[in-house]
Amino acid sequence: MRAIDVPGFLRRLAVPGAEEPSVAALTRLHEAFVERVPYEALEIQLGRRTTLDPFDSADRIIGQRRGGYCYHLNGAFAGLLRALGYRVTLHRAGVQNLGAPAEISRNHLALTVSGLPDDPGTTWLVDVGLGDALFSPLPLRTGRYAQGPFTFGLRPSAIAPGGWHFDHDPRGSFLGMDFDPAPATMSDFASRHEYLSTDPASGFVRVCVVQRRHAGGCDSLRARTLTRVDGTRSSTRVFTTVDEWFDALDEVFGISSALFTPAERDRLWHQVTEQHEAHLSRRS
Numbered sequence: 001m002r003a004i005d006v007p008g009f010l011r012r013l014a015v016p017g018a019e020e021p022s023v024a025a026l027t028r029l030h031e032a033f034v035e036r037v038p039y040e041a042l043e044i045q046l047g048r049r050t051t052l053d054p055f056d057s058a059d060r061i062i063g064q065r066r067g068g069y070c071y072h073l074n075g076a077f078a079g080l081l082r083a084l085g086y087r088v089t090l091h092r093a094g095v096q097n098l099g100a101p102a103e104i105s106r107n108h109l110a111l112t113v114s115g116l117p118d119d120p121g122t123t124w125l126v127d128v129g130l131g132d133a134l135f136s137p138l139p140l141r142t143g144r145y146a147q148g149p150f151t152f153g154l155r156p157s158a159i160a161p162g163g164w165h166f167d168h169d170p171r172g173s174f175l176g177m178d179f180d181p182a183p184a185t186m187s188d189f190a191s192r193h194e195y196l197s198t199d200p201a202s203g204f205v206r207v208c209v210v211q212r213r214h215a216g217g218c219d220s221l222r223a224r225t226l227t228r229v230d231g232t233r234s235s236t237r238v239f240t241t242v243d244e245w246f247d248a249l250d251e252v253f254g255i256s257s258a259l260f261t262p263a264e265r266d267r268l269w270h271q272v273t274e275q276h277e278a279h280l281s282r283r284s
Contacts, residue, residue, distance in 0.1 A: 002055045004079045008062045012036065021085050022118045027136050029084075030126060033077055034213040038067035038253040039131040041204040044197050045271055046264055052186045052193055054079040065254060069196075069204065070129030071189055074109045077128050087115040088126070091163075092188055093179035095130075097203075102159050102178055106192045110179040112140065125154070125166065131211040132173050132218040132229075133166075140164055149217050149231055171229065173211070173220065208272050210253050219252050223275035226252065238276070242269040 006018060013032040019025040043050050050056070050068065054075035060066045061076055068076075078088045093108040108130075114123040124137040135147045138154055145152045153167030162181040168174055196202045203209075210221040217229035224239045226248055239245040246257040246265065257265060 004055065004058050004076075004083045005062055006080065006083050009058060009076075009080050012062050012065070018084055021116055023116055023122075023124075023137075026081075026086065026113060026116065026124065026126065029077075029081070030128060030137050031135055031215070033073075033128045034135060035215070036254065037061055037073065037128070038255060039069060039073065039129065039209075039211040040067045040253070040255065041069050041209065042066075042255070042268065043068075044202075044204045045208050045268060046260075049197065052189060054186065064259060065256070066259070067210075067253075067255075070108050071186070071193055073129040074111050074127060075186060077126070078111055081113065081126070086113050088113055090184040090186070091179040091181070092184045093177055095177045096175045098175060102165075102176070104160055104163075104178060104180050106189055107196065108177055108179075109184070109186075109189055110177065113137070125164070127166075130168075130177065131209070132213060132220055133168055135213050135215060138166075148215055149229060173209075207275050208268070210249065210255070212253050221248065221253070223272045223279060225276065242266075245269060245272065 010017060013029065013036055015029065015032050050072065052071050052075065057068055057072035057076040058079055060068065067073060078090060081088045089112045091110040091112065092104050092106050093110040094103045094105040095108045096102050111126045112123050113126045123140045125140055126137045127134050138145055138152065140154065142155050150169035152169060155165050157163035157165045157178045160178050160180045163179050166177040168176055196204050199205060208223055212219045216231050220227045224245060226237045226239065228235050239248065242265065249255045250257060
C-alpha cells in the first residue's frame with residue numbers, strides 16, 4: 001500500500017519534525033503549507049491531466065515542489081494529517097463567485113479536523129485549498145475572524161442543513177464557500193475535476209492563476225498581473241517579458257522554470273499574454 005512520505009512532506013513545509021496532534025501543531029502545519037505550497041493549475045494550462053489520488057498530489061508537492069488546486073492541496077494535506085494522527089473529514093463544498101448561485105457544486109473540497117486532545121469539543125475548518133483565503137484553521141463557531149489584513153466570517157449554511165458557510169474578505173478572489181456536513185470521498189469530486197480541468201468554460205482553463213497566502217496577506221498572479229497584499233499595502237505589477245514572468249513564478253511562488261520544457265514555457269507565456277490582452281479588451 002502507498003503511504004504519505006511524512007518526513008519528506010515535513011521537510012517540504014520546513015517543519016522541524018512530527019508533533020503530537022494539538023491546536024498549536026495543526027496551526028503550524030496549516031500556516032507552513034499555505035506559505036510554501038502554491039495554489040496553481042499550471043497543469044491545466046498545459047493540457048496535462050492530473051489525478052485526484054492524494055498520494056500523486058503529495059508526490060508532486062514533495063518531489064517537484066509544485067502545488068495544485070483544492071482537490072490536490074486539501075487531498076494531500078488530509079493524507080499528511082491522518083498519517084500524523086489527526087481525525088480528518090472530507091466535505092463536498094461549493095465556492096461562490098459574483099453572480100453565481102450558492103450551491104454545493106462540488107467545485108471545492110473542504111476539510112474539518114475534530115477530536116484534538118487539547119480541545120476535543122471543537123471542530124476546525126482546515127482549508128489549504130482556497131488560494132487567497134485561510135492562513136490558519138478556524139474553529140467552527142459563528143463569528144468574525146481576522147487573519148492578517150483579511151477578515152473572514154463563519155455562520156451556519158443556508159443551503160446545506162448542518163453545514164457551514166465561509167465568508168471571504170471583500171478583497172478576496174471569491175465571495176464565499178458552503179460545505180455539506182456529511183463525509184465525502186475523493187471519488188465524489190471526479191466529474192467536477194474533469195469539468196474544471198478540461199471544459200473551455202472552466203475558470204482554470206480560461207485564466208492562469210497562481211496564489212500564495214502568507215502571514216501579511218497574499219500574492220496572486222493572474223495571467224501577466226501580479227498583485228501583492230501585505231498588511232495595509234497593496235501593489236500590482238504587469239510583466240512584459242517571459243523572463244520576468246518565470247522569475248516571479250520562481251521567486252514568489254517557488255515554482256522553478258526548470259520544471260518546464262522550452263516548448264511548455266513558450267506555451268504558458270503565449271497563453272497568459274492572450275489572457276492579459278483579452279482582459280484589457282474587455283475593459284476598453
